[in-house]
Amino acid sequence: MNVREWALPVYTILMQLATGILFILWLIRSSKMQRVSSTDIDKLFRRPILVVFFTILLAIIGSHFHLSNPLLSFLAIRNIKDSWLSREIVFTILMFFSCAALVDQIWKPDKKSQHSTFILGWSAILFGGISIYCMSHIYLLPTQTSWNHWTTILMFFSSSIVLGTTSAVTLLFMDTIFIQKEEPQLAEIRSDILKRSLLMLGYLAIAGFIMVVILNVTQINRMQGGDEHLNISLSLLFDLYQPLVIFRFLILFAGIGVFILTAFWLIKKGKTLTELVVPIYLSCLFVLVAEILGRFLFYATHVRLGI
């Protein structure tokens, strides 16, 4: 893969990451909103939302190393009826702008309409989800037998869940530690929200991990029983790329494991956030590397039919 090819994992992973983080944050926001004031909950998400915004921005910039002149992106709307790529571009841009509006809503203190913030957040998540769906549909091509399966769609969404869970928690960790130094009076509230959410997020991370494993096993089974091209892809996976496949699953397991351990240490053992900052960073890094590596393998092992 050259630079242009690496632009694909950059874009797809970053978009899935951004959507996943936003989804997790809004899940926490929706479930915890009744227990803390709207001001506190919005302050909790200010910096993470900003990170989501810049992640989408980076994804868009990265995508243009693969596509073409970014100034001509708007032309994609002309083919929205026929092209999954055009739909992906349109919904990505929609997500970008809705996220920008969300940032504006949360960072400007005079705008305190909780309802519009709630709607904007879920809109951005919806656009992101549609974008991921469109993104996955691009690969459902008859000429790309290894990709042309419903597992591809679910793989993209499972990646989003796994990435979003670990990264969102890492962001909340960072923000809460920062708050402990800058606004100590709010730190306890945020720490409480984080602790209450971790149990649910731990289950979600495990579910995402199981989903990734099941989908990959399904895909391998499909390849084994498939045609010649699928067998070639399978042989690539277990021959040339075998070390990376093994490493990918090991590191994903390690990342989710460290995440669960971190949650356990925080909730049950009463360790402080500062003490757990290294494990949470490691879990996030491990999951990121595992998913980027998975995406690399996704692209590296496909075999095109025909010319």
Add this chain to the structure above:
Amino acid sequence: MIIYFFSGLAFTGLGLAVFLQLRRGSDFPLYKLLPWLAAFGISSGAGGWVEMFLVGETNPDVIQILEVFRVVLQITSGLLLLIFGWGIFAKITPLPPWSIFIPGIFIVPVAYVITYALSTFITPSPIEIPIDIWTRYLFYLPGSILAGVGFLRQWSVQRQQGYSDVASLMLGAGLAFLFEAFVMGLVVPAAPYGPASYYNYDRVAYNAFASKSMQIQPYGLIAWLDYQRVLEVTGLPIQFWRMLSAIAVTGFVVRGLDVFEAIQRRLVQSLQDERDRAQKTAISAQIAARHTAESWSDALVRISSRIAELEDVDRILLYIVESACPLLTADFIGLALVNEDTTQLMLKYFSSPDRSELVDTLIPIENSLIMGVLIFQSSYRSLAGEMPENLSGIVFNTQNQANSLAAVPLNLDARTVGVLWAARFEHQVFSDTDLIWMECLADQVMIAIKHGLMTAQLQTLSITEERSRIAREMHDGLAQVLGYMNLQVQTLEAFLKQGKLEKLQIKLDQMREAVQAAHADVRENILSLRTTLANETGLIPAIEEYLEEFSFQTKIETHFDNQVGDQLNLASIAEVQLVCILQEALANVRKHAKALNVFVIIKQQSEGDNPCVFLTIKDDGIGFVPARQTRSFGLQTMSERAQSVGGTLLVWSDPGKGSRVECCIPCLHREQLQKTISFLK
């Protein structure tokens, strides 16, 4: 080979130098990171020497083993450098709070780089190539940059603290590590993947924004990033530049180890400065304490002196409160005594910086704190934060409000008769030492009061004694003569009726003698009274005057031998008694001795440890037998007078040989006073 040798030598030297520094110990935070730096130096040095052996080795098996060593050492040293770099960057000087986000910002790019690095391991090139490349990109490059930036941060910190010597050492080390970041971390061997090789060999970059390929300039920064380009451009292999960077890092870091010496010097200097400051403070405190003690001692001595000189009690007490005001740096000093029926505490004397006064009107003291001191007989001082209402009614003749109080009871024979207190308007509390000094003043107050009472009693006693003496003298002298004259007048009347003129004449002569004797007694008494009660000119002049008058009245020649000058060092009461003894002795001489000359000698000499004043009255009269005269001639009175002031009196006489009275009175009071003054000073 030589290049590798020197490169290994430089790094090994670095490791050893740092290791030696480790053994010396230090409190500087950088010290905790030295083990990592020492390990990095030694592993890098070993790696350099392994490469040196690889160059000359031809045996494939040995080459393979050496290659494994090289790879392991390279990874190890890279990791050690990364740990050291992170430590010096983040742990010596705390990072700002927002730095918590730095790993979050870098986590995604780092994840991509790691994934990319992992993907390069499946290319056909030998595995040591990607290991070499990614060790440099992932360990050496960030490690060196972090170390360089960390040293530069220290340069900034030390410079801001004004330690230019330490700062310059940090600057050199920081720049050396940044140079190493370039040659060790960025320049990598050729490989069929990027980033350096991608740009250098494909020579093509794709500009997504311009939607076109572009040619890289041959000698741009990216062109430097592999071994071949470095050789082409500089004419020297990268190994040479790495050796240079190793020497630079070693040189600057070893030189930079002087920072520990500088820190130590700074520490020693600061300790010395602190010690000097502490000494100066202690000396100043001692001087101040001595000065305070001297001031207080002087004041107490002056007060004692006034008490000893029998000054008026009111004046003494006023002087005490007046002295206390500056000594305690107080804004108000008050002295209150309980009234006669002990029902109320009345202000008697007060002093402020501008006036001191004996209070004529009745001003009752009702402040609860002062009353507490009176009732509980214990001293009190207010602490910081004393409620203002508790301190009301303790200062007078001012509009200011007291904010600090110290009060001590005045105890007389286990009974509290008053309170002495000090007040300040500022929020500056009195110390325990102030309270102790105030208690000394309170003692002086009570001594003065006691002394005043005692003097009054003595004066009353003296007056009584003097009246008794005059009565006795009148009874023995004038009354006897008048009685005698009454009888004689009756006899004269009878002689006159009988016409016995000769006998009448004889009786008249006898009466004249009696009248003359009575007249002499009266004159002597007048002289005595005048001398003892009105001698304001001093004892010696009074004695001289008295002897002169005595001689004139009695026609007895007086001889005065003064061997002490004007300074007798006797208490006032002792001086009075001494004069009385002299008068009594001279009266006896006039009445009984029939002497022509009387000799008075006064001298001072020591009797044991105590100096005494000796008074000798000697005459050339008829003398007497002392054993028969023990209760006459006023000898008993004289002896009691001497004993009342701690002295003795002896009388020697033989019939026909005159008599001698010797009186010894100790110079007790003033001598003791002198000793006290000397001791206090």
